[in-house]
């Protein structure tokens with residue numbers, strides 16, 4: 001099984017994740033947001049073959065990626081929609097359905113637009129790193145009512161099709177379990193929503 005290490009960095013408490021194959025010590029680094037010294041320390045015994053950004057928001061890469069990449073020289077990938085939206089130049093594109101190998105283990109890219117146009121999750125065994133697409137308490141922040149609707153539609157087709165015992169690891173704060181959150185998500189979808197609802201929305205509204 002892939003090992004998952006979490007490091008909380010920067011003023012927004014962004015979660016930087018490291019996935020490691022315990023047999024080959026190859027790793028995939030996700031959102032090296034800030035505090036590059038601590039991120040590099042976390043990667044010290046790991047051969048990081050790729051870096052992935054879950055989405056293009058500053059608090060997920062701006063204060064860490066440059067120095068981390070200058071030291072470990074791993075290529076960085078993200079979804080093309082966020083590369084375009086935020087003017088970032090990835091080394092390789094990450095489209096929906098793409099399989100990344102981390103040593104012996106596959107990790108699947110899942111596109112979840114809404115929080116940003118190119119938000120992605122990385123799905124592996126019964127776990128997923130979801131960036132800011134969803135949190136235990138609600139969907140990720142949205143900037144328009146249309147983006148919230150897109151986010152809900154995306155989550156319905158991705159995260160909430162996963163088995164109940166799937167643990168999801170968000171970009172900030174603690175992980176959640178799909179089965180624990182599903183009732184609140186479904187209740188939210190069933191309730192009447194004001195047409196102008198967006199921003200920091202919780203399942204309880």
Ligand SMILES: [Zn+2]
Nearest residue numbers: 055057115132
């Ligand atoms: Zn974000």
Ligand SMILES: [Zn+2]
Nearest residue numbers: 057059132171
């Ligand atoms: Zn964030």
